[in-house]
Each structure stands twice: as C-alpha cells, then as structure tokens.
Amino acid sequence: MAELALHLLGARIALDSAGTAVMLPSVAWSLIGAVLAAPHRRIGRSQLAAALWPDQDEEAARRCLATALWRLKQRLGRLNLLRVGKETIALTEGGEVWIDAIAFERGVESALADPAKLDNAAERDALRQALGHYRGDLLESSPVDAVAIERERLRALYLDAALELARACKRHGEWRVASELGRAICAVEPLREDAQRLLMEAMVACGNRAQAVQHYRSFERLLADELSVRPMRETRDLAAAIARVSAAPEPDATIRAEVPYRQTLLMARQQLAESLSLLDQALSQ
Numbered sequence: 394m395a396e397l398a399l400h401l402l403g404a405r406i407a408l409d410s411a412g413t414a415v416m417l418p419s420v421a422w423s424l425i426g427a428v429l430a431a432p433h434r435r436i437g438r439s440q441l442a443a444a445l446w447p448d449q450d451e452e453a454a455r456r457c458l459a460t461a462l463w464r465l466k467q468r469l470g471r472l473n474l475l476r477v478g479k480e481t482i483a484l485t486e487g488g489e490v491w492i493d494a495i496a497f498e499r500g501v502e503s504a505l506a507d508p509a510k511l512d513n514a515a516e517r518d519a520l521r522q523a524l525g526h527y528r529g530d531l532l533e534s535s536p537v538d539a540v541a542i543e544r545e546r547l548r549a550l551y552l553d554a555a556l557e558l559a560r561a562c563k564r565h566g567e568w569r570v571a572s573e574l575g576r577a578i579c580a581v582e583p584l585r586e587d588a589q590r591l592l593m594e595a596m597v598a599c600g601n602r603a604q605a606v607q608h609y610r611s612f613e614r615l616l617a618d619e620l621s622v623r624p625m626r627e628t629r630d631l632a633a634a635i636a637r638v639s640a641a642p643e644p645d646a647t648i649r650a651e652v653p654y655r656q657t658l659l660m661a662r663q664q665l666a667e668s669l670s671l672l673d674q675a676l677s678q
Contacts, residue, residue: 395491397472401426402493402547403528410472420445421465423540424458426532428475428484429494430543435483444537494547497526501554511561520558521570527551552582559591568598583615586628597635605635 398409406422408415427444428436442454449457462477474490476483486495500523503510510516531544559574575592578585589612596605609624609632616622623629 395489397474397490399425399474399490399492400528401429401532402497402526402530404533405528406532408474415468415472417468418461418464420461421468422532423535423537424461424465425474425484426535426540426543427537428482429492429531430539433483434486435481438480438482441482444539493526493528494531497523498547498550500524500526501550504557505550505554508557508561511558512564514565517558517561517565517567520554524551524555524558548581552578552585552588556585556588556591559588559595563591563594568595571595572599583612584619586625589624590628590631593631593635602635602638606632609635 396410397415398407400407400409401422408417423445424441427441428434431440438455438458439451442449442458443451445461446454446457462475462482465475472489473485476485484490484492486492501520504516504520504523511520527547531547532540533544535541535544555574555578559571559578562568562571562574572592572595575588575595578588579592582588589608593605593609596602596608609628612628613624613632616624624632
C-alpha cells in the first residue's frame with residue numbers, strides 16, 4: 394500500500410498518509426498540478442517558478458518557489474511526494490505515492506488504444522473501475538495555465554473512455570450500465586450529441602420511452618438557448634422514431650382484448666351443439 398494517496402480530481406482535493414489527511418499550503422496544490430502536467434511529470438525550476446508566479450521576475454519567482462518547497466517539506470516530513478533536484482522537480486511515483494489522476498489515465502489508455510477489448514466482461518469491469526477515479530475536474534480552482542490544459546485533456550480522456558464503455562455495454566445488452574454512463578457523460582459535457590443519442594437509446598431499452606422523448610426536448614431547448622442551433626439529423630431522426638412508437642397504440646391491443654371473448658363464444662357454441670345432439674338422441678329413442 395502506498396504511503397501517500399493524492400486526490401486531485403473533483404471538488405475534494407486531499408493528501409492522505411496512512412488514512413490521515415495532510416494539510417498543505419494552498420500554493421502547494423498548484424505546484425503539484427504543474428509538475429503533474431509537465432512532460433514525464435518533471436519540470437525545471439525556472440519554468441515552474443514562472444508558471445506559478447508569472448507577475449514576478451525570474452529571481453523573485455525562484456525565491457517564491459524555494460519558499461513553497463520548504464513549506465511543503467515541513468508539512469510532509471519524511472514523506473517524499475516530490476523529488477527535488479538542483480534544477481528539476483519531479484513527482485514521486487510507484488509504491489510510495491498513489492495519485493488518482495495517474496491511476497485514471499493508465500486505466501483508460503489501454504481501452505482507448507483497443508476498444509475491441511471491451512467485448513470482454515473483465516475488461517469492461519476494469520475500465521469502470523478506472524473511470525471511478527474521475528470524480529471531477531483536475532484541481533478545479535487552480536489558475537495555472539499548464540494545469541488548465543491538463544484539466545481539459547483529462548476531461549476529454551474521461552468522456553472518450555466512458556463513451557467507449559457505454560457502446561460496449563450497448564453491444565452486450567447491459568443497458569442499465571449504458572444508461573448510467575450516458576447520464577455521467579452528459580452531466581460533464583451536455584452538448585455531446587453522440588452521448589445524448591446513446592442515453593436516449595438506453596432509456597428506451599430500460600423501458601423509459603416517454604422519458605427519452607422528454608430528454609430529447611430538453612436537449613433541443615439547451616442547444617437552442619446556448620448555440621442557437623438544432624440537434625444533428627441523426628439525433629432528430631432517433632427522437633422522431635422514439636416519439637412515433639410512443640404515440641402509437643400498443644400492437645394488437647384490440648385483437649388481444651377480443652381473443653378471450655371470442656374464445657368464450659366458440660366454447661359456448663360447441664357446448665350448446667353437444668347439448669342439442671344429446672337432446673336429439675334422447676327424443677329419437
């Protein structure tokens with residue numbers, strides 16, 4: 394088990410050591426996020442200082458960075474979250490530190506590289522577990538440009554991976570899971586029409602046809618209000634097909650209602666014919 398668990402995704406950012414929360418200075422979170430966003434999760438001191446204190450000159454920014462690193466070390470004690478060199482700073486990974494953003498990224502990369510793997514139930518379960526690490530955007534309140542770029546990249550990764558899993562669930566008839574994933578995707582990115590269509594299909598498959606129609610109407614209003622456009626033709630065609638079936642009477646409903654009555658009459662006629670036959674035989678004796 395890792396000595397440190399770092400949660401950077403979602404509203405609750407936290408650093409835990411053996412289940413105990415470690416309080417960090419506010420600037421430490423942006424510092425950690427900037428290192429996470431750097432190539433190979435390693436960054437030069439000058440680059441990091443400029444990213445965190447863009448309004449300072451280089452010398453002042455480096456002094457601010459040195460102070461922030463010292464304060465972070467005081468809070469962490471013997472725990473090694475960062476590998477601090479003379480000119481570079483890197484995140485500690487592996488057995489000592491577990492980071493939700495890294496666990497999420499590694500868990501979804503394989504599925505996106507080969508979506509056909511998701512036809513295997515174990516692969517679908519593994520991807521669901523990886524997606525569970527994504528509880529929201531990366532360091533939502535950090536103003537650092539590099540963190541903002543990484544935030545968008547991880548969000549796009551989540552949306553793509555969740556949609557691939559939803560499509561796999563659709564192929565295998567796992568409509569409840571597909572519906573849950575569709576709702577989650579649309580909550581993060583409500584303008585994504587491929588996810589909206591999949592959610593509508595899942596609603597119908599789960600027996601919620603009227604809900605699917607209402608969902609489309611809400612989505613149609615959203616596009617009109619936000620972008621002044623109509624849904625794509627594929628989305629409109631799907632909604633029209635769902636609405637037509639929803640408005641039509643249940644197939645053979647009248648016939649099914651008539652069948653028991655007709656059968657009763659036929660049985661009565663047969664019984665009457667048998668009774669008349671017996672009566673004729675009695676009279677002829």
